[in-house]
Amino acid sequence: MKLTGAEIFIECLKAEKVDTIFGYPGGAVLFLYDELYKAQDDVHHILARHEQGAIHAAEGYAKSTDKPGVAIVTSGPGATNAVTGIADAYLDSVPLVVFTGQVPRSLIGNDAFQEVDIVGITRPCVKHNYLVTKVEDLASTIKKAFYLATSGRPGPVLVDIPKDLTTDKTEFVYPYEVNIRSYNPTVKGHPKQIKNAVDLILESKKPMIYSGGGVILSHASNDLVEFTQLLGYPITNTLMGLGAYPASDKQYLGMLGMHGTYEANLAMHGSDLVIAIGARFDDRVTGNIEKFCPDAKIIHIDIDPASISKNVVVDVPIVGEVRNILPQLIKELKHRGEKSDQKALAQWWKQIAEWQAEDCLGYIQGDDVIKAQYVVQKFWELTKGDAYVASDVGQHQMWAAQFYRFDKPNRWINSGGLGTMGFGLPAAMGVQVAHPDATVGCITGDGSIQMCIQELTTCKQYDLPLKILNLNNSFLGMVRQWQEFFYDKRYAMVDMTVQPDFVKLAEAYGHVGMRIEKPADVEGAIKEALAMKDRLVFMDFVTQKESNVYPMIPASAGQNEMILV
């Protein structure tokens, strides 16, 4: 039977088992929306209140599940509003398929009303993108988009659909198989490299496992736990990798990097072997690259060959899916039946214990002012470490990463690569859509929350009972911290004392608002909020104004040159 482009679009979504799509309508996507209207039983559309919100929500949905996020926006301003979210997904390798409407083909290139070259604009921040030029190509293009977004190193794929194409008709056949001749991601580790890696593992005396977001994307947490526990080596997770290894386990040294723990960073610096797993040696992790892990050999496991030896030259690269390579390594280790020098390892753990004794994350919660760390810690305790937590960007994000100790993957939802303020609320929204019965927290700051605050309405419309913890320091805190350290306390334009009454604001949106000013009230407020299972609760915590995130590795310093307090 012949279907219109718009009907084909819906059929493709169904074929890809898409049950949720985040979006915002407009002229160029009217026919697509008309079909979405008819297909509401199959594909649930969530109307965000800004296209950036729609994309972040789709990211939250994808990051907390094993499914891609799907979004639809109109041409022109709808598409440009989506760009921040798309770039965010690109830097964090989030599987996303974004549909944009485009002006009719006859008008493309004419500066038509609401025309932008969104394929051109997004080219450097997508895994791939397509402008569909004839209806016959629509189904196969959508199939390719889903395949590319979710395979290999995941990422956002954009499909730009001209309006007139959505009414053209053609025979519909969904291509369940795809073949892209130029695209064949390596999935298994090369056997020779597996052997070489095991050689290094067995020779090491001061080993360190450094694992990142790739483990979560590859659904390989269980393999990581087995591998790490088989070896008995210390492990650190990156900001993107939190939860891939249970934070409550004794082999876990905490997060590494600029605001990582003393023990994780010093163990990296002092190690003789770094086993990097699904991590990409980002500059926020390595600090000054010249001073990075001076004595270590490096094994690097990654799906993306371009990540290997990009920032740091490695000794044994293994390209492939983490979920395949870790079992390969485990098998080879068991087959050899050998262990590395256990005496040296015990010595290494003794050294690490000394670093741990520094208690680098210690803080004192007095009676007067609320410490942000304390709020996160209480939230962690009261949710038994089992909530989904989305965060925004700034000091609160680092405190959330340090003090909410994740034991499971896909629970920590944050914007690591792009560092997008405004990410938290819509991302949390997407998580709650995917997990209606779960506790979903959003740890945010008074700056960030105002960047996508309009999504409070979306939460009302779809009954999304988020628990928002606004760590309100009346500053753009992270920027202020840098100004305190590196610009002689010249606090240039970071004062946020002029701000809305967040309690009233939450109420105006139809939610519950709370303002918490005393340390003694923190626990009670969180309990009360958690008890309101079906309400969104906005907790505005008035926290210490000039508090800093410690430890800190200043830019251009080495991992061993941390500022502790």
Place this chain on the structure above:
Amino acid sequence: MRHTLSILMENESGALSRVAGLFSARGYNIESLNVAVTEDPTLSRLTLVTHANEQVVEQIMKQLNKLIDVVKVVDIAGNSHIERGLMLVKIKASTIDSCISIKQITDIFRGRIIDVNELIYTIQVTGGMDKLRAFIGTLQQEHTILEVVRSGAVGIMRGKHTL
């Protein structure tokens, strides 16, 4: 070091800008770039000359390979290979003597005079980049060049090696 990258890519709109965009976005340099369709109408072949150290060129090749439209990338400078460019030069002869000189120089470089129009000569020369440079240098010693247009290098590996 100079590298000559031979790139086979989908003959689709946008593919070229993905390659060019990658070079500008990541701060790699392009000395010359040449692209045209191959015997297979679905594929284009691009020859790109760049200067970079080994580590950078390795990263360039990996990034190129990551582009979905790129089917294959080889640095043919690593193999025995042939490079050719095409150049058209327009030059004005002022006297009969200079006509003779232009003809002689052209012959030495195995070029061809392909158009003459009121003492304006258009010469076609093909060859390696050194030869093309040398041709211009020699002409300039005696004559005034009006216009030069040249292609970037195209390259191919010698012997049985193909892309």
